[in-house]
Amino acid sequence: MNIHHLEYFLEVIRQGSFSKAASTLYITQPSISKMIQNLEDELGVVLINRNVKPLELTDAGQAIVEQAQQIVTLVQNLTVKLDDVIQLKKGKIRLGVPPIAASSILPPILGEFKKNYSNIELQLVEYGSKKVELGVYDGTLDIGIVCTTPTKTDTFEFLSFIEDPLKVIIHPEHPLANNKQIDFADLRDESFVLYREDFSLYDHIHNRCKLAGFQPKIICETSQREFMTQMVAANLGVALLPGKICDQFDPKTIVSIPFNDPQILLQLSIIWHKDRYLSFAARQWLQFVSKLLSAA
Known part of the structure; x- marks a missing residue:
């Protein structure tokens, strides 16, 4: 063996x-x-x-x-x-990221890091938050970014750096398009374009629908934000996305509406295993990002 x-x-x-x-x-x-x-x-x-x-x-x-x-x-x-020791503090970081972070928040951070640490290789793997957490736990990933506080706080160290409320996005001709705010109960009869089950937001949205007294009617599960928006733009269903992303949409194509309280927050956190040795490269990345986020 x-x-x-x-x-x-x-x-x-x-x-x-x-x-x-x-x-x-x-x-x-x-x-x-x-x-x-x-x-x-x-x-x-x-x-x-x-x-x-x-x-x-x-x-x-x-x-x-x-x-x-x-x-x-x-x-x-x-x-x-x-x-x-052998590589003179060069190295590789295996970083797990959810598509929401990979497509919007992370690229500028990675670009700045690469300018300062050109000898460190970044290997990105795109997973839902649940699978990212599992990868950090079992060692296939060095560091992960998840869309919530990790479930095993006795196992992980974490750094939370964003809280962004989700909004519902709908077609401009939708009957709810002129609402200033919306309740989950208003979506009882809607078709949902939802995140895949390995995403933590999948559970949060399901739980909020349950609290509102209904099970969401899901027509599609996906990890791709662009596909979500295309489905909504074609008036095939509704979707939930972070507010900062929603603010970028052309209201002639997609309308975004905030929820009444209590809201669902997208809370991005960087996680790493408490009991696993972190390489020089991984430690440098954490220090760099921590300083960058503190300055921001």
Whole structure:
């Protein structure tokens, strides 16, 4: 057994599929299948139930997955520490970002960072907040940006830097288009273009609709802001977006209306794992962004 057996095993569980894990790891599916089989043969147990989709852990798999993650994390920490010494404080940052941050707030910050730290490589992965949090937790991401306060505050350090109330966006010919403010109950009969389920805002919007006494009628789930706005501009449904984004729309095409209190706030936070070693590159990024946000 070597560390790659455990890394591949954890990636298969994370992706729920041998083929998806192989694609993520840039190896062939037969190779990853063989590695998992070798691990099972060495341990003398079946770790993964291959007869269901997505794949499931067996009892034996459940028993070792946490230990496997701890071993992989220890090896990753050792590798990063050595990299700091060997590479003379050059490095790479694996940064998980939700599309809302990636498309509006983050690019200027990343541009400024790159001017000051040209030897540090930034690897961005676009996920919903739930998957970003999971990636920071299991070590596949160094740092993440999420659209809410992290759920495991005993596990993560975090820096909150934006609070922006969501607005509903609708077509100019919609019956509610002339409202100055809107209640969630007013959207009872509307078709929603909603964020995907791996987004924390998906849960917040569902909960607010539930409090208003209805389940949202969802016609589409997406991670792409542009697709959301196109659906609304075609008068196919309504969507919820942060106020700063809504202020950019041409009211002849899309109308944005604020909610009455209580509002849903988009709260962007930078998160990192409390107990995982942070590379020089990751520490520099956090310090740089912290100073940039304080100045702003």
